[in-house]
Amino acid sequence: MTIGHSSESPAATGLSPSRSGARPARTRKPLSDNAYGYLFLAPWLVGLLVFLAGPTLVSLYLSFTDFNLLQPPKWVGAQNYITLFSRDPRYLQALRVTFTYVFTAAPLNLLFALLLALLLNTRIRGISLYRAVYYVPSLLGGSVAIAILWQQIFGLDGVVSQILGFFGVHGSSWVSSPKQALWTLVILHVWQFGSAMIIFLAGLKQIPAELYEAATIDGAGKVHRFWFITLPMLTPVIFFNLVLQIINSFQAFTPAFIISGGKGGPLDSTLFYTLYVYIQGFTNFRMGYASAMGWILLIIIGVFTALAFLSSKYWVHYDDAR
Structure with missing residues (x-):
């Protein structure tokens, strides 16, 4: 009697291909099946390449050139970046004003939004109307009309x-005083708390009521319940709002443009970074210089966003964390 490999197929032995160790053959979808997907994605892909990726790469090239919008770009290397930090005091002033604005307006906006969300997270008659009314400033706050009204x-x-x-x-006049003009813009930004408030409200609704009931039975007061239950459970929402506020604050433009008349006054006290980019690009026609400023702003926002993500592991608590 000889021992050898059986010539019987899996079907003949009654074993399925998976039980016999054979891998099922992969079926490849024909190209026509994926063509519809690519067809529906085409408008987005074209928009990405034409209106985002293309201009982004062009601006990177222009940041190394001297370009006045009327003549062909002239390559100058890193001269634009060197000039920004060595021979442009207005640029350094724009950085100071922008950092002051971001580090004051963003935290105050989050604090005010959280306080309002806690007050509106109740069950009283007409609470939906109150929430809608408090959200209105966020719908109007970024408009030119509100900036003009704020100036008045x-x-x-x-x-x-x-x-x-x-x-x-x-x-x-507050808007005409170098010491007070910037703070009027900070107040305007804090007034636009509606979006963050709605997100905080959604986060508060996700906190289990059983936690508050158990803490109340154990004798915990409102302050302890907020500090040891609400705040830790709300840290993912706080982190999300913080990142959004940092990015939006760095990109603030319209209020400073309207209130200062497009010049950053008085005495450059409201010279936001984005406003100075506009002045250099579309007033002084130094588009290469403005492109260099734009890329530095991109790096600054990226650094602060990365720092927020790196620090989140020390203070952000997730339900599924082990």
């Missing part, structure tokens, strides 16, 4: 000056 409110004869004058406090 904090002007010499504005509502704020009149109210202060009623109490005997007289002064100059």
Whole structure:
């Protein structure tokens, strides 16, 4: 009797291909089956290449050139970047103003939005109406009309000056004072708390009520429940809002442009980074210089976003974390 390999097929032995150790053959979809997917993706791909990827790469090239929009670009190497940090005091002022704005407006916006979300996270009659009313500023805050209205409110004869004058406090126009103009823009940004508030409300709704009930039975007060339950459970939402606020604050443009008349005044106290990019690119026609500023801003936003993600592992708590 000889021992050898059986010539019987898996089907003949009654074993399925998977049980006999054979791998099932992969069936490749014909190209026509994927063509419809690529067809529906085509508008997005064309938009990505034409309106995003293409201009981005062109701006990177222009950042190393001297380009005035009227003549062909002239290659100057890294001269634009060297000039920004060595021979342009207005650029350094724009950095100072922007960092001051970001580090004050973004945290205050989140704090105010969180407080309002806690107040609106109740079951009272008409709460949906209150939430809608508080969300309205975020729909209007970034518009040109609101920026003009803000300029009038904090002007010499504005509502704020009149109210202060009623109490005997007289002064100059807020938007015309180098010490106060930037803070009017900070107040405007904090006033646009609606989007962050809605996201905080959604996060508060996801916290299990059983945790609060158990803490109440154990004798925990409102402060302890907020500090040891609400805040830790809400850290993923806080992190999400923080990243959005950092990016949006660095990109602020319209309020500073309208209130300062497009010049960053008074005395460059409201010279936001994006506003200075606009001045160099479309007022001074130094498009290569403006492109270099744009890429530096991209790097700055990327660094702060990366720092936020790196620090999140120390203070952001997720439900599925082990």
